[in-house]
Amino acid sequence: MYAVAGATGRVGSATARHLLAEGAEVRVLVRDHDRAADWRRRGAEARVVDLGDRAGLRAAIAGCAGLFALLPFDLAADDLDAYADAITASVAGAVADAGTPHVVMLSAGGADLADGTGPITGLHRMEQALRSTGTVLTALRSGHFQEKLADLLPAAEAGVYPVFAPSADEPLPMGATRDLGEAAARALLAPDAASAAIDVLGPTYTEREVAEVLGAALGRELEVVVLPEEAWPPALVDAGFRPHVAESVAELYRADANGRLAPRGDRRLDVGTPIQVTIADLVSRRVAA
Ligand SMILES: NC(=O)c1ccc[n+]([C@@H]2O[C@H](COP(=O)([O-])OP(=O)(O)OC[C@H]3O[C@@H](n4cnc5c(N)ncnc54)[C@H](OP(=O)(O)O)[C@@H]3O)[C@@H](O)[C@H]2O)c1
Numbered sequence: 001m002y003a004v005a006g007a008t009g010r011v012g013s014a015t016a017r018h019l020l021a022e023g024a025e026v027r028v029l030v031r032d033h034d035r036a037a038d039w040r041r042r043g044a045e046a047r048v049v050d051l052g053d054r055a056g057l058r059a060a061i062a063g064c065a066g067l068f069a070l071l072p073f074d075l076a077a078d079d080l081d082a083y084a085d086a087i088t089a090s091v092a093g094a095v096a097d098a099g100t101p102h103v104v105m106l107s108a109g110g111a112d113l114a115d116g117t118g119p120i121t122g123l124h125r126m127e128q129a130l131r132s133t134g135t136v137l138t139a140l141r142s143g144h145f146q147e148k149l150a151d152l153l154p155a156a157e158a159g160v161y162p163v164f165a166p167s168a169d170e171p172l173p174m175g176a177t178r179d180l181g182e183a184a185a186r187a188l189l190a191p192d193a194a195s196a197a198i199d200v201l202g203p204t205y206t207e208r209e210v211a212e213v214l215g216a217a218l219g220r221e222l223e224v225v226v227l228p229e230e231a232w233p234p235a236l237v238d239a240g241f242r243p244h245v246a247e248s249v250a251e252l253y254r255a256d257a258n259g260r261l262a263p264r265g266d267r268r269l270d271v272g273t274p275i276q277v278t279i280a281d282l283v284s285r286r287v288a289a
Contacts, residue, residue, distance in 0.1 A: 001025040002188050003064040003100075005051060005091075006072060007044075008035050010147055011106050014181020015068045015188075016044060022189060029060055051087050057094035066188040067095065070106040071126050073119060075245055084122030092129035102191040103130050104184045107139040109199065110261035117260055118252030127197070137195040138187045141265050142180055143173045146202065146278040149214065151239070153286055161211035161222040164232050164253045168207040168224045172256075175202030176278050179271035199263035202271050213276055217283045229254065 006012030236246035
């Protein structure tokens, strides 16, 4: 039995789908009774539990051979670090209490660094905390998610593709969340003997190339606007982020621009869904909504 957190989200849902497709027994961990019922209809067990509830989580993962864990972002949190540390203490505590032998954690490039990477510092602390439980930790360190483009759709529909980087012509790996879910499922089904950090790297694109694909899908040409660094926090606030979240995300973008999020794990895994597939999916969902 494998427990999967975040099963209503992008990577967690893909992880649970792949595990079920492989015939594995799956117990999804969700926060909503209706979503639990959806998963039961699809053949999974389901428990309603918050990742911040250590005792509830311990009971929900008891007896499982592996757990897929993540550190969700809570943009409403007044203190991002305190929120990350509370979730981390609960998840790592539950893993220690339950004696879960293997955890696959959704992490990110740069999680080897303790500071200067915005929200990724929370992933650093979560990796450390999970390792210290004695479980075998497989940390999947992803670069940019292709699906982050969903946040840019409103601007793109107005004809603008903003770039939060010094250049729109720097190639960067961008992975699809479905591929990360598949990688997580495979890691759960065939655990490493020892803890490892795996850089999961998608195909490489420049932001200008992505803008071209997105523009074609939307049926309009997009103006690529490279924002200067000092404009990142106010632009993020304009896009709806609270000021302290905007500062943290801007720090993340600076870290990316300075190469601090580059792959430095124990090994790499290349994944291949092209950005065209993800963009077609995002745009068709947007039209349907
Ligand atoms: N965006 C990127 O480019 C990027 C790159 C590298 C790594 N990452 C990592 O990926 C993570 C996001 O993964 P994703 O896109 O798959 O997530 P997502 O689609 O945003 O979904 C988040 C999931 O976490 C669940 N959740 C949130 N708070 C919870 C809580 N307190 N207790 C239990 N469940 C909770 C949500 O459940 P509900 O439906 O109940 O809300 C949902 O299932 C980020 O937090 C970051 O750590 C992101």
